[in-house]
Amino acid sequence: MSKIIYTKTDEAPALATLSFLPIVEAFTKTAGVEVETSDISVAARILAEFPEYLTEEQRVPDNLAELGRLTQDPNTNIIKLPNISASVQQLKAAIKELQGKGYAIPDFPDDPQTDEEKELRKRYGKSLGSAVNPVLREGNSDRRAPKAVKNYARKHPHSMGEWKQWSSTHVSHMHGGDFYDGEQSMTLDKARTVRMELLLDDGTKKVLKPKIDLLDKEVIDLMVMSKKALLEFYEREMEDCREAGILFSLHVKATMMKVSHPIVFGHAVRIYYKDAFEKHGELFDELGINVNNGMADLYDKIATLPTSTREEIERDLHACQEHRPRLAMVDSAKGITNFHSPSDVIVDASMPAMIRSGGKMWGADGKMYDCKAVMPESTFARIYQEMINFCKWHGNFDPTTMGTVPNVGLMAQKAEEYGSHDKTFESSDAGIARIVDVETDEVLLEKRVEKGDIWRMCQVKDEPIQDWVKLAVRRARESNTPVIFWLDPYRPHENELIKKVKMYLKDHDTDGLHIEIMSQVRAMRYTLERVARGLDTISATGNILRDYLTDLFPILELGTSAKMLSVVPLMKGGGLFETGAGGSAPKHVEQLTEENHLRWDSLGEFLALNVSLEHLASNDNNAKAQVLADTLDTATEKLLLNDKSPSRKTGELDNRGSHFYLALYWAEELAAQDQDSELKAQFTPLAQKLAENEDAIVKELNDAQGKPVDIKGYYYADEELAKKAMRPSALFNEALASL
């Protein structure tokens, strides 16, 4: 029997699943496909970590570990929806909710002191930040907008803000002392076991990571971010921003760079509120305040103080703002600033949103202003400035004519920076940071660090690089589109990759293909020149640019990255089909609970299901699955053409309504095809039933909207209540059950 594993995740995608999964199950069972669900929500992951605190009935299996194992099995077929990559704030909220529901899991230790607390912190650490994707992504990334989606966007363009040549918006990054500066890189000459250590100035050694096994031909890097240079950078940029009278906004990826970026974020907050931190620093330390987790942590903790002390602190914080630039807001109505939580402004989505709106972000007064977008690490920040330059000169992009930029990303096996958390350290002392061969004591890479500097080792294995080059060539051939490898010869790591790319391209037939290697700023410029002329260009990039570009271009081209096809061909032969390229849209849940309208667009799920079925069809020789895939493809196109995607407005067609239309069109296509008479016979009555009841079903779905709905929870909502909310049409439910 063929099997698809469909993940249950969090927030809007989890809600959408409750409505969509019954359709998937009903349709795919006709091809003998079993759909198994796997709960990898942050709540389920927490529960799986603490079985000894739970009763027998409360325990849940470690689904993520199981899925991780399955990525090595060539028969695996997983549809993966976006999940929460939790900040400390989110993790604590999830723990609190679970405790309130009778799960006696321990509190999150904010400031672990005892061994027991340190152990708990370590265990909770497994659910922090981007904890799911790196486990599942045992393959490289292939993300693109299918033709039908691109054509739809061309005919129904989303709104675009206007870029002015006089816009003051710009990107600021460090020009020295950051990870880019003085990076060191090497390709291993043989398999080695190394350790990471700090050689102190007095000659003693501090081993931070005793044993890392590296493979032959692996590329490793050593990078350092100077605390002193970072603080000076912030001070200078804040003053520059204040003088310019524009908004200050910090864009980081603290969820994926879960060790380094919270530190980078915390320094910005402390510099901004420098005077208040100098005055109240001791008290803040006593309270265990850690603004690496955002100002939310500070406000939570000072809430426990006597009113007069709290008010004094609030006054002092406020006084700091007087001589600092205005902050960009995440939610101006609620007074939530860019410094509230490092998970509120996530660079891959936040920068494109700003560029899409003509270089503007929200001010505290609910109006939009130009901004200084601060991204301390210069390594990749420069691509955004290049795009801003282009927009200022050429005006905003036109979604009706612009070309498309698919991406082939090097991602497998925790490639590059995104796999470096367990090898990232905030230096406790000054000394020499070194990567040393354990057997020979040979120093492979070394660099001077001062106390407070962040240093890390990144790695990328050779086999994923070979697979990445192969995938890029395949996509170039299949789509007859030029490929640009965004690699910078001046960056040591990328220079190592350039050598490998050149070598591995020789393994393939590249006759007639247009393949070039360009440094990232040139690659951006070249790609944009083509985009503006309506020409398509594949970007083949490392892991971080994969993440940035697969939100950036889709958000400009399609309005959201939810409409992307996102495939991870697993290196062992299985398939991981991600849905869209974006996140779990927390704002959408709010709208559902307040107004019973879910504006989540499941197009990503439709596209993923299509390729998942195709994969099954060829892997398992399942002809019916191929018919299901082909008809789903046509049904999805019809859904777009007939404009049956969810509306943002309550009372109009939402996520559930769009699922109904997908089921209707899919059933109609199956009834109309002549390849498989059994499927035709099975789906003809369903298609009739759905078509006859179209108005009544849509009415049932839309009438349910407009009032609050209580699903008793956010991270671990009551499944029955949520199901009921997401399947409000009795007519539709009965029709599906009759299949």
Ligand SMILES: NC(=O)C1=CN([C@@H]2O[C@H](COP(=O)(O)OP(=O)(O)OC[C@H]3O[C@@H](n4cnc5c(N)ncnc54)[C@H](OP(=O)(O)O)[C@@H]3O)[C@@H](O)[C@H]2O)C=CC1
């Ligand atoms: N693959 C994964 O698992 C990923 C997970 N994440 C996680 O998701 C959470 C939220 O991340 P955030 O950066 O805010 O990004 P999101 O992509 O969730 O949200 C940004 C905005 O994009 C729009 N959007 C996204 N998906 C859809 C969709 N399917 N239908 C309609 N609109 C959509 C919404 O805009 P509007 O408000 O205009 O409707 C939304 O507010 C975080 O916990 C993050 O770590 C993030 C990226 C990938």
Ligand SMILES: O=C(O)CCC(=O)C(=O)O
């Ligand atoms: O894993 C995450 O936290 C985010 C993943 C992401 O943004 C991406 O893959 O594009």
Ligand SMILES: [Mg+2]
């Ligand atoms: Mg992303």
